[in-house]
Amino acid sequence: MLEGILQGLTTAVSPMNLMMVVAGCFVGTFIGMLPGLGPISAIALMIPITYGLEPSTGLILMAGVYYGAIFGGSTSSILINAPGVAGTVATAFDGYPMAKKGQAGKALAIAAYSSFSGGTIATILLLVAAPSLAAVSLSFQSTDYFALMVLGLTAVAAFAGKGNVVKAILMTVLGLMISTIGTDQTQGIQRFTMGIPDLIDGISFLLLAMAAFALSEALLVVLRPKSDADRKKEMEAQSNLGSLKLTREEVKEMVPVIARSSVLGFFVGVLPGAGATIASFLAYGMEQRIAGEEKGKLFGTGSIRGLTAPETANNAACSGSFVPLLTLGIPGSGTTAIMLGALISYGIQPGPRLYIDNPTVFWSVIISMYIGNVVLLVLNLPLIPYIAKILSIPSTILTPMILFFSLIGVYFVSFNTFDIHLMVMFAVAAVGLRMLDFPLAPMLLGYILGGMMEENLRRALLINDDSWSFIYDRPLTLVILLIAAATLVMPYVMSKISIWFLSRVEKNEVK
Amino acid sequence: MNKSIRNFLAASVAASAMIFAPAVSAETVKEIHFLIPGGPGGGWDGTARGTGEALNKAGLVGSVSFENMSGGGGGKAIAHLIETADKAKTTLMVNSTPIVIRSLQKVFPQSFRDLTPVAGTIGDYAAIVVNKDSDLADFKSLVTRYKADTKSVAIGGGSVAGGMDHLVAAMVMQAAGAEPTKVKYIPYDAGGKAMAGLLSGEINALSTGFGEAIELAKQGEIRILCVTSKARLDAAPDAPTCAEQGADVEFVNWRGFFAAPGISDEKKAEYVTALKAMYDTPEWEVVRARNGWVNIFNADADFVAFLENQEKVLSKLMKELGFL
Numbered sequence: 001m002l003e004g005i006l007q008g009l010t011t012a013v014s015p016m017n018l019m020m021v022v023a024g025c026f027v028g029t030f031i032g033m034l035p036g037l038g039p040i041s042a043i044a045l046m047i048p049i050t051y052g053l054e055p056s057t058g059l060i061l062m063a064g065v066y067y068g069a070i071f072g073g074s075t076s077s078i079l080i081n082a083p084g085v086a087g088t089v090a091t092a093f094d095g096y097p098m099a100k101k102g103q104a105g106k107a108l109a110i111a112a113y114s115s116f117s118g119g120t121i122a123t124i125l126l127l128v129a130a131p132s133l134a135a136v137s138l139s140f141q142s143t144d145y146f147a148l149m150v151l152g153l154t155a156v157a158a159f160a161g162k163g164n165v166v167k168a169i170l171m172t173v174l175g176l177m178i179s180t181i182g183t184d185q186t187q188g189i190q191r192f193t194m195g196i197p198d199l200i201d202g203i204s205f206l207l208l209a210m211a212a213f214a215l216s217e218a219l220l221v222v223l224r225p226k227s228d229a230d231r232k233k234e235m236e237a238q239s240n241l242g243s244l245k246l247t248r249e250e251v252k253e254m255v256p257v258i259a260r261s262s263v264l265g266f267f268v269g270v271l272p273g274a275g276a277t278i279a280s281f282l283a284y285g286m287e288q289r290i291a292g293e294e295k296g297k298l299f300g301t302g303s304i305r306g307l308t309a310p311e312t313a314n315n316a317a318c319s320g321s322f323v324p325l326l327t328l329g330i331p332g333s334g335t336t337a338i339m340l341g342a343l344i345s346y347g348i349q350p351g352p353r354l355y356i357d358n359p360t361v362f363w364s365v366i367i368s369m370y371i372g373n374v375v376l377l378v379l380n381l382p383l384i385p386y387i388a389k390i391l392s393i394p395s396t397i398l399t400p401m402i403l404f405f406s407l408i409g410v411y412f413v414s415f416n417t418f419d420i421h422l423m424v425m426f427a428v429a430a431v432g433l434r435m436l437d438f439p440l441a442p443m444l445l446g447y448i449l450g451g452m453m454e455e456n457l458r459r460a461l462l463i464n465d466d467s468w469s470f471i472y473d474r475p476l477t478l479v480i481l482l483i484a485a486a487t488l489v490m491p492y493v494m495s496k497i498s499i500w501f502l503s504r505v506e507k508n509e510v511k
Numbered sequence: 512m513n514k515s516i517r518n519f520l521a522a523s524v525a526a527s528a529m530i531f532a533p534a535v536s537a538e539t540v541k542e543i544h545f546l547i548p549g550g551p552g553g554g555w556d557g558t559a560r561g562t563g564e565a566l567n568k569a570g571l572v573g574s575v576s577f578e579n580m581s582g583g584g585g586g587k588a589i590a591h592l593i594e595t596a597d598k599a600k601t602t603l604m605v606n607s608t609p610i611v612i613r614s615l616q617k618v619f620p621q622s623f624r625d626l627t628p629v630a631g632t633i634g635d636y637a638a639i640v641v642n643k644d645s646d647l648a649d650f651k652s653l654v655t656r657y658k659a660d661t662k663s664v665a666i667g668g669g670s671v672a673g674g675m676d677h678l679v680a681a682m683v684m685q686a687a688g689a690e691p692t693k694v695k696y697i698p699y700d701a702g703g704k705a706m707a708g709l710l711s712g713e714i715n716a717l718s719t720g721f722g723e724a725i726e727l728a729k730q731g732e733i734r735i736l737c738v739t740s741k742a743r744l745d746a747a748p749d750a751p752t753c754a755e756q757g758a759d760v761e762f763v764n765w766r767g768f769f770a771a772p773g774i775s776d777e778k779k780a781e782y783v784t785a786l787k788a789m790y791d792t793p794e795w796e797v798v799r800a801r802n803g804w805v806n807i808f809n810a811d812a813d814f815v816a817f818l819e820n821q822e823k824v825l826s827k828l829m830k831e832l833g834f835l
Contacts, residue, residue: 138711138712141712143713185671185698185700188672197618197619198582198583198587201584273704324707328710329726329727331701332703337703340703345802351727415578415580459697459698463697463713463714
């Protein structure tokens, strides 16, 4: 194995391959930055170029585009609230509020550091354990995925903290309801499609996120013209827009979050049925709980932890998703499915024997991912001050551009004009909801987790002949569900205990 | 022009296409606009772009262009092709077995009859596979266990209930003399996830495409119980056909091309000639090998007859299963 790693290292640092890492990262970052355009479009664009290349070179290029796009996606999330990729939707939750407060440069820097750390830690995990991690990929069955989604849904509490619990729950339910639109897998019948054929395949997550965030934000800018005082305040805030400076305390706050989120993100990425989006939501919810009551309340208003967690987790998950792809030949997402196709076209079949039969390809890709993370950091940090300046573009120019790119981005995924109409309708609804102070993030959470929760639950019930016994028969399912229950109940119980304890102490003091 | 002369001309055009492959003079069709009923990166997309690339590079078609139009399980593109039929004489739409299934399910109101079927070009057989550790030795033991207790065999697939993978599972069970309606079918939202489900041990068998299964079978991760081809396939001589195992079925998931309704017979013949000539070009071999496709050429009247037969078989089965 060591020999293979060394072989991979020599391949990865060859001038051609280094060039490909840089090129891939650059193209990926650029495409990812455009709202709505994600790694799938980016990789699909690169495929014809890779045909003439050596297998490892082609794969290195594609991997570079992949994590470059995830990296770049965070930029549009933070600056204009328009996630470029589904995996960076959670990044907008705290990144955009920070940018609004005039800390765009700082937010971008945090995102860059988090992505780098998440990607690097995950790559090291890959390097150490990739072949043996195949077992982890296969350890999760539908029942466990169901439990994982339930655990994810408890993250809704993260959004309830800052405002109205009832409103957050209502919006989660709305998201769950939207997720039922489309063809029902287990019966093969259409639900809530109202006879419209365009709804048969359901509503895409990216469309919903772009409508709820980017489009509604742009519309709100038009609907709520800024007063002169506001504008002045904004100008002041923008004067140090590009500043990347982080204080020592802020770094101290980030480190443990990065450590936890990268490991969590990596393992969620390893599961073929989950992926970067789920990983970012789970990390966000988990960190909000861990942050405690005081810091947890800051989530959604520009919390450093709230930005660090999903950004670390989504990059770690991207690296993690290479485990099922390379060691089992199973694609966990649309992007890795395209990469699988490209691998096969080179005559390389990913699978348990890949790292024995083709050690050079296997290890050089993993090592190039490490190099790619460094490249991304080096490439992006110096650019941040300039990229952040996007926000100082007058809104009369910026708003139409956001509208244009958001609509084009969603159209380029499906090439269906209906999606544009639908997006505008959702955006108008989202504006109404935002004016009434309903949080939109829980809706997205409900949509993505709810859809997968239902799918996995129904599959589990089918397999178990409609018996719910799997909840206590499968230890993994049971453990995850217990953690979910604990996450919900613990804060309540803890506060009761501490109140009780405090009152005892007070009584003693009185005595 | 009578038929034999046209055939002769077509053949000579095809022959000259082989001889002067890169020369512009061999051009059979001036331009083809490929309409792809799905987004970039899917199976339809790959088929259309690969075919277009080969036709163009081999000099059989002067210029090719592509247009993605997803929605309604492919229905959007079909409706569009019919609506713009007058202007879309140079358009070829790619499609596959689901056009038959979804039209039967009334996902969209049209069927292949509303278009001009040109040719089926490539195909993939279906396969029933199990995990390498499975205690099911062969397809017969799967059937035996299923007959004893239908609930003891969970068969997964990468399409919705009533979709292609489900129909294949029901079809082989029926051919093996078992009850097709009782198949415990477990749907996954993609073939890859279904394969992960099989490897995780939550389902007993998987109904999938032969092309998706062969490499993992070669690596010893899964075993192919049977393939829905007439004879054993060269790619996997050890994998028995379902017919050998007592289930006399043949099923091929084809991919092919359709033109707008009402195009002239001459135009149709041009397309058929170009596609037919394509198989002998090295350019096509590159594309085909790259994607691991199997050449199955089925043109014009043969293609229509094939589609009619597939529709008949599937509709009977779907009625029995209660999906129609």
